[in-house]
Amino acid sequence: MYQRIFVIVLDSLGVGAMPDSKEYGDIGVDTFGHIGEKMGTMQIPNLQKLGMANLHSIPGVEPVKQPLGVYTKLRERSLGKDTMTGHWEMMGLYITKPFITFTENGFPDELIKELEKETGRKVIGNKSASGTVILDELGEEEIQKGHLIVYTSADSVMQICGNEETMGLENLYHYCEIARKLTMKDEWKVGRVIARPYVGKKKGEFVRTSNRHDYALKPFSKTVLNALKEEKYDVISVGKIYDIFDGEGLTESNKSKSSVHGMEQTIEKARSDFKGLCYTNLVDFDALWGHRRNPIGYGQEIERFDKKLGELLEVLKNDDLLIITADHGNDPTYTGTDHTREKVPFIAYSPSMKQGKPIEEQDTFAVIGATIAKNFNVPMPEGTIGHSILEELS
Template identity: 75%
Template structure:
């Protein structure tokens, strides 16, 4: 008996009467909806090349576990997370509900855009530029000052909350413009909503995005960072952040899904990461808990296609701020919402949980960490899972989604589907 596969159709030769053979077509299992949730920065151990990125012995999940006494994540446990990676407080389970494995990153980087773009098939061979050590070049700062009409202050690598505490009063009093960077390929611009105004802040960021398209100044994202308050101790960043990201350098699986007429719904900062390319509907989130609530609400709707979610609080609130206890508590809050989502998913839904990089909250500095990421897959129609072989790239996710919906991987992309393994 022989079989050949094309898309979701299996053509199988079976015996017929009088020694004859006939070919019958059997539909492989296809999911009507796929929910892909990215736990931003949730790494599960160092990549083999992590020392090249300045990361030695990093392990986001492992070190979070070592930093807390209690760690209650029963739904992640059921899906096989503790089978995938040892967790001091959480036992592995004999029969995980889902399929579990680790993904290595092929691209040269450890940032948000590189990780998400690779999930959808793009292999970034050259890392985005960073300006962590010395700030942005004087020529760029001078041109930004000339175009905005404001004196630039800051221009260094800093925590967003700390630099507002340091320079917020000066910005309010003088009208100067706070510009800073981080370990990522990013230019961030702060503005007080009450004195500068959101529209002005956004306009300055648009100018900065135009300037940083030059090769020697090119950054992955320009981010508007609005805040409110009048003096130190009262400053608070608001939810009106806006990212001005580079467009993906090629077509992704999101584009082919949209072109084929499928729904591609994004939650959180997915829309910004892909500059809206390939998205049919988007919802911004003010927190990871809200992002999960939005996802649960979307699960109650009838759509056909992909729901792509980013939960950023793990990274922004706890990873960069080097707070392993806060990270653990955020994971516990997520686990509760995960249980609620699992209750409302349908038999023909597929849930994929993953991450875009690591951010070990016990490591030195405030940068992302070069790590492998988890891959957990579950559907209510599954009757148990098993361990998957470690993948050489994140693009296994996009390739699996593409095969499920019978769309072609765009030209020049990477990734091999494992849809046939998710039984």
């Protein structure tokens, strides 16, 4: 039995198209492969020695003869290609109805009219946009006329901006609570409503503050996280895991300023004493580079991760298990700005492993949660999916 398991999700690092990817409009997608082609070579010695290049070849990074990790690819069984679907499936939930995105045309008129009626403010924006760009575009209008900036992204989210000095935090939060209730309808259901407070008085001076607040959907039933917590194990989150699960099943939460910071927090947890799971999401791959279609930036982010991975490997104990994976794809060379429906990597490593090896491709992300549950001898919650591959990780 491993005493501690670290699951690190490289948000959006897909490794090739799913069999059904064409049904999602994704043809020939391959996040990691296409980043590798654009980079020419990547300096990822730690991922390389664990078996990443054995799992998926890229230019300039050779497979190793004796990889240290157990590696394979995971297929997503649930319908969808977003963050919540991927993470919820990892922890045992089967999602049969994808969360709705409004990337192409913004939110429906009926929803916007309801929001305007309930808040008493005119909605401006209502499109897919970068949060910093839309502030420069519409921040002055919001302040001067008392309007409400609403926008979305390629994720299933509604984001609402409010100036802390003119609108006030409590008012912004109240409007987001209204939006959360409205978007519980099936035809409008988004994964998260996000309050995006900012300060500043004119274009070029607007700065988002740390008072962001997420109004997320709770998982529709218990996950492996709940099962671990109920059996008194530590369930520690790093990054946006708290938002993805709306705090369900967690015993400790740590917000991250960046993916590098998230790795530093994970390393710090590895140096501390706990028994259970440390679950980390590194969002910069997706938010900064995938959606913005920047393969070089993405590749450099992978290199930064690899350096921190080397530091983490040095502090792992013999009875620790590290799992590196992803939640979906986001091919930065593909058209549009949306996620891409892809298989994801699964690399497992412990200092106590005799040797690394490839194992058979798995048909669900839920092998991760099921393996964790099996390790800690915790029963899977009723209605969950997944099967353990713990025996193959020795």
